[in-house]
Amino acid sequence: MGLCFPAFSFLGLSDGAVSQEPFRRSSATQAALNHEERELVTVSINENLKIKAGGFACENFPSCLHGETVKFNLHWPLGLPVSQGGGRQRCKRQLEATDCFSGAGVQFQHIVVEKKGAKENVGVIQLNRPKALNALCDALVKEINQALDSFEQDAHVGAIVITGSEKAFAAGADIKEMQDRTFQECYSGNFLAHWNRVSTTKKPVIAAVNGYALGGGCELAMMCDIIYAGEKAQFGQPEILLGTIPGAGGTQRLTRAVGKSLAMEMILTGERISAQEAKQAGLVSKVCPVDKLLDEAISCAEKIAGNSKLVAAMAKEAVNAAFETTLAEGNKREKILFHATFATEDRKEGMSAFVEKRKASFTDH
Numbered sequence: 001m002g003l004c005f006p007a008f009s010f011l012g013l014s015d016g017a018v019s020q021e022p023f024r025r026s027s028a029t030q031a032a033l034n035h036e037e038r039e040l041v042t043v044s045i046n047e048n049l050k051i052k053a054g055g056f057a058c059e060n061f062p063s064c065l066h067g068e069t070v071k072f073n074l075h076w077p078l079g080l081p082v083s084q085g086g087g088r089q090r091c092k093r094q095l096e097a098t099d100c101f102s103g104a105g106v107q108f109q110h111i112v113v114e115k116k117g118a119k120e121n122v123g124v125i126q127l128n129r130p131k132a133l134n135a136l137c138d139a140l141v142k143e144i145n146q147a148l149d150s151f152e153q154d155a156h157v158g159a160i161v162i163t164g165s166e167k168a169f170a171a172g173a174d175i176k177e178m179q180d181r182t183f184q185e186c187y188s189g190n191f192l193a194h195w196n197r198v199s200t201t202k203k204p205v206i207a208a209v210n211g212y213a214l215g216g217g218c219e220l221a222m223m224c225d226i227i228y229a230g231e232k233a234q235f236g237q238p239e240i241l242l243g244t245i246p247g248a249g250g251t252q253r254l255t256r257a258v259g260k261s262l263a264m265e266m267i268l269t270g271e272r273i274s275a276q277e278a279k280q281a282g283l284v285s286k287v288c289p290v291d292k293l294l295d296e297a298i299s300c301a302e303k304i305a306g307n308s309k310l311v312a313a314m315a316k317e318a319v320n321a322a323f324e325t326t327l328a329e330g331n332k333r334e335k336i337l338f339h340a341t342f343a344t345e346d347r348k349e350g351m352s353a354f355v356e357k358r359k360a361s362f363t364d365h
Contacts, residue, residue: 108143108146108147109139109143110127110128110129110137110139110140110143111125111126111127111128111140111143111144111147112125112126112128113125113126113147113150115156115157116161116298116301117298117301117302117305118302119156119302119305120156121156121157121158121159121302121305121306122157122158122159122160122161122298122301122302122305123147123151123154123157123159123160123161123203124160124161124162124163124294124298125144125147125148125160125161125162125163126162126163126164126165127140127144127162127163127164127165127169127170128165130165130167130168132171132174133167133168133170133171133211133212134164134165134168134169134170134171134217135170135171135172135173135174135175136170136172136173136174136195136216136217136220137173137174137177138174138177140174141194141195141197142194144162144197144198145194145197148160148197148198148201148205151203152201152202152203155309155364157203157305158203158204158301158304158305158306158307158309158312159203159204159205159206159300159301159302159304159305159312160201160203160204160205160206160301161205161206161207161208161294161297161298161301162198162205162206162207162208162220162221162224163207163208163209163210163293163294163297164209164210164211164217165210165211166210166211166230166290166291167210167211167212168210168211168212168213168217169207169208169209169210169211169212169213169217169220169221169233170212170213170214170216170217170220170221171211171212171214171215171217172212172214172215172216172217172238173215173216173248175242178191191247192247192248195216195219195220195248196223196248196249198220198223198224199223199249202313202316203309203312203313204225204226204301204304204312204316205223205224205225205226206224206225206226206227206228206297206300206301207220207221207224207226207227207228207297208228208230208293208294208296208297209221209227209228209229209230209233209235209275209284209293210229210230210232210233210290210293211230211232211233211234212233212234213233213234213235213236214234214235214236214237214238214272215236215237215238215239215246215250216248218235218236218237218250218254219237219246219248219249219250219253220248221235222249222250222253222254222257222283223248223249223253225316225319226285226300227278227283227284227285228284228285228286228287228288228293228296228297228300229275229278229279229284229286229287229288229293230275230287230288230289230290230293231275231276231287231288231289231290232275232290233274233275233278233284233287234272234273234274234275235272235273235275235278235283236266236270236271236272236273237250237251237254237266237267237270238270238271238272239267239270240267240268240269240270241270245267246267250267251263251267254266254267254283256323257281257282257283258278258281258282258283259281262281275287307362308344308346308347308350308362308364309362309364310344310346310364310365311341311344311346311347311350311362314337314340314341315337317333317337318330318333318334318337318338321333321334344365345363345365346360346362346363346364346365349361349362349363350362
């Protein structure tokens, strides 16, 4: 699936650049396209925030996309002239994102969003700023939130996986974006408040972490309900080395996950821990080969999505109560939610299927 962008216009380049029709199709393929032609193109955004492909150019990309590779479909009505006799032909073509996330027609610049699994009931969000090691700029975080909102509204999706690349899950926040902020701006604007969206998602979320998960990247992973790590993953909160501290839950979630001593050591020194150390400390639940990580995370998400989505949300709420309340209050919350399952059709179906020795067929009611 390609990276999605808002619509841009393509304009013809110089005479020499368009002296030949850039793309040709067989008559059979053209007939199948039914009145329009498309061509998949993969290019990089240059230092002028432009791309050139197939005799056409597109510009005005956001500055944070400099150097990133984008994939899209050139799209235009059949019969539209591209060039005539080598002359300059200025004709517009729309930049159409390939395989755009169909949940609500949302288009993204910094993430790739799709559905995976045999039943396509697993939502996958892949961070896609490879040149910046998936650094979390504000726009990227907002897009994650949009994708989560769409998956929450999609009744077919039962679990969500957030991942990055093999080199980096997310190497931290975008420091260039925040270095000039003042205390007044941060305090009055409640800086980073919207970064917490992952932790408030009702559907279970799995982080599939390869490579670096540092600073904001580690915090993003810890907002998820389950963390799977590739063998070469590294976790850390190095904010102390930049003269600041974690600001998106790092001091709180890391301490709850690994205990006070290790959390203090990591946060006060900025040192990292390996995937194996993270598993031993309780930060991650499974370590996988790098090339198998995403498949393993999707497999886990499929198992979750095969259960009642309604009851899964209740179970998630009950477990989270253990981190947010006292033992007595947590037990009270668990009992209320346990009793609530007896008002659902899925509880009746699950117990009936067990007694009748058949597979349960949940309807999320």
